Amino acid sequence: MSEANEILEILKKAEKKNAQPSRTKKTEILKSKKKLTKREQQILDIEFSIRMPDNYTLVNTPELLERLVKYYKAYKKMYQGDAFVYLDTETYGLNNWRDSLISISIGFESEQYFNIPMRKFLHNMSKDVETLPFDVVSNALRPLLEADYMIVMANGKFDIHVLKNWANIDITFNIHWDIMIMGGLLNENKPKGLKEWYNSYTLPWLIEQGKMSRDELSRPTFKFGSMFDKIPYDSIPHSIANYYACHDVFMTHWVFRYQKFIIENPSFGLYRVYKLFREVEMPLVAIFATAERRGVELDSKFLKDIIGRVLQEKLDELKKDIFSVLGRTITLTKSRTRQRQGIKFKEEYEIVEEFNLASPAHLAIKLYVEHEILEPEMVYVKELKRKVPTQSTSKKVLTRNKNVLVTVNDKAHKIVDYILEYRGLSKLIDAFCNKLPNDTVEGIIHCSYNQMVRTGRVSCSAPNLQQIPSKFDLIRYAFRASAGRLLVSADFSQQELRWLAIFSQEQTLIDIFKLDLDMHSRVTCQIHGFDYDMFEMIRSYKGESEKETSNKIEEINAKYYGSQELLFAMTYLNSKEKGANASTVGGSSQTIEYLAGLFELLRKKTKSVVFGNNYAEFKLLSYR
Incomplete structure (x- = not known):
């Protein structure tokens, strides 16, 4: 038997001895006279129905922690290039600067998963279960994790902060793989969370491979969030906490394996996506984590x-200006139920209230x-x-x-x-x-x-x-x-579009930048048929003073009064906006202001997330 397996056997025996309290009158759960709430009953139902897998181990004593450390070291020697470590934390909330650490979960390629609680269990069924102090766990794991560059996590940046803030374990530059980032690269249109990826992709794959039973779909694995909501891990029975904590790193393990299988499979042709993941997205994790930790000082x-x-x-x-026009009070018509000679009826009455500007109804x-x-x-x-x-x-x-x-x-x-x-x-x-x-x-x-x-x-x-x-x-x-x-x-000036021009070598895009034109305005004009020079003059007609604005309006009228370009723009405006006059071919200040607002709105739409469709249309128009 290998050194790692020997340690694991000892670890299992000790875990069973220490984690399961003997059933005596002192520890036995007495039937409460008080009726249980629905949530409390759900917790008890899960507690008594759950079957703890043999490879989900609770590490809650110094002896078990020492053996886990030995197992970790032996594992790294045995698996070497494939010695991935799956890591997760449980906290009191999502603010990793204020919500303290509760437990650390670790998984290995050997399909062994461990949960290390660092807070006393508060539930009546687990108050006598021993847990480990922060400093003991931190000092034991710090040299292992900080030297390990094969750590796999889900939403790793969150756990980086948690471990640094509450356990003084710094793994900022140690994350090998974040399954949420890879999930976003493989399918940007679907949720990239751990449970979503496990349920939608990995579990069906494991069932197909014969590694998991279809019974997994009916187990309480996926019900933690809906059942316990915001109940912390230290407030539920220790066996449930251990199950779900270990299962999180179990899911991390197999989602990683599935993603690795997909991304490295040459038949899918995802080499460039993998390159982007390794050379851009993963290095950014450490950069963003560092920036977040440093933060911004606020006075x-x-x-x-x-x-x-x-x-x-x-x-x-x-x-005050609004009240001077609309008034400070408002008269409202309300109704109340009255009764006369045993017959109920609605009676309307008027009431004067203070005008509430924040009320859409008012x-x-x-x-x-x-x-x-x-x-x-x-x-x-x-x-x-x-x-x-x-x-x-x-x-x-x-x-x-x-x-x-x-x-x-x-x-x-x-x-x-x-x-x-x-x-x-x-x-x-x-x-x-x-x-x-x-x-x-x-x-x-x-x-x-x-x-x-x-x-x-x-x-x-x-x-x-x-x-x-x-x-x-x-x-x-x-x-x-x-x-x-x-x-x-x-700020970068149209950075993405400049890269688009470089990578695609699309001549129309290149010409726009060479001529120093505004890309978004040019595309908007190409799509909607506006004259570019007129579009830009009207869109930027406002000056720093009223005189400067007036001069710009005069310039616009001098150049475009009665022109087909302005007539087309006014016709377009009339079809989209209420209050414009299509027969107007010369611009009053109000007309120019209407057009400027329309042009800016259309330009923003072009600039938005859906610009891909617009640029596709733009390219087709260019070819025509």
Whole structure:
């Protein structure tokens, strides 16, 4: 018998002896007089029905941990080039800077899986089960994991932070394979989570290979999330916690094996995808983890007390302007149930309330009924199979009507534009001045940079620092560079499209960049048939002052008044937007503003995620 197998046999015997408490009057579960909740009953049902696989081992004593360490070392010698280690952690939540570590799970190519709890079990059935202190586990595993460069994980960046923050184990540059990243590369249109990949791809493959029974589909393997929801691992019976923790690394193991089989199979021709995975995506894991750990310093006091106050003053001014036009109160018609001579009936009555700008219902009454600033739009309702008048206050509807003027005391007000600005500023204050300081840990924001999002770009979350608007760049001053460093704001100019031109060698794309044209505008014009020079002049007609804007409008009229290009654009506008006049061939300031808004909207659509379809059409148009 090999050294690793001998250690494993000893480990199994010791685990059974230490992890299973003897059934005495002291440890036996007495039938509670209190009726169990549905959740508690589900836990008990799982506990008594679950069959622990022989290769799922609970490591909860110093002796078992010592033998696991010996097994780990022997395993690395025995398997050498195939000595992959499957690693996972369980925590109290998803914030790895605040939610502490509960347990560490380790799996091996030998199909042995171990769970090491580091918190006392709180469930009545497991309170007497021994667990290991943090420092004991950390000191034992640190030299092994930090020297191991064949670690396989699911969402490895999360566990990198957990192990570093709570166990002082640094495996930032040790991850060999992240199955979620590979999952995103192999199929970007499907969820790339561990359980999704296991259920959809790996389990059917294992059943087909005869390595798993079809009975696996009916076992409680997949029910942990739905049954226990946010219940921590230390609050359920230790046998259930051990089962699910070990099963996570079991799934990681076999999803990895399935992905490796697919990506390395020459018949699938995925060599370039594999190259992208190894040379770009996996190295980025360590880079993003390092950036997240360093974080960004935020001056919360400055953000709340200075920037927040300035923005709130601006918000109050906008609110005052809106109230000056729409009024501070609103009259609402409500109904109540009354009873007379034993007969119940509905009675309507009027009530005067303070006008709530955040209420779409209040706003609709003000704009459509009380002041008749907007007209209801006929919208087709599928259920009714006909068009009905609607009083929408959505951003799309308001944006379309933002130039509507309302005159009060001989003064014109762009009331809809005021409302749009109020909404944007209100959300900004709430999202950044009020909530962002709550996301700091000792003054630092540790956001998450997400790879393999469907756009092909990197996204940011918890919190999203990519959504800081340039219009109110005052908020950017709340971020601070650490001592000896600078904050730099930079952006690539149409980076993806430039790479597209380089790799595809599409001459039309190359010519656009050589002529220093705007790619998105050029493609938009090609698709919709606009003149490029006119499109760009109108789209960028606004100057830094009213005089400069007026001069640009005069330039547009001098060049395009009465032209077929402008007539075509106005005809297009009339077909898309309410309020434009197709016979207008010369541009008033309002006409130019309408067109500029339309052009910008079309350009944004071209620039969006679905630009692939537009560029395909663009290429076809070029060939024609």
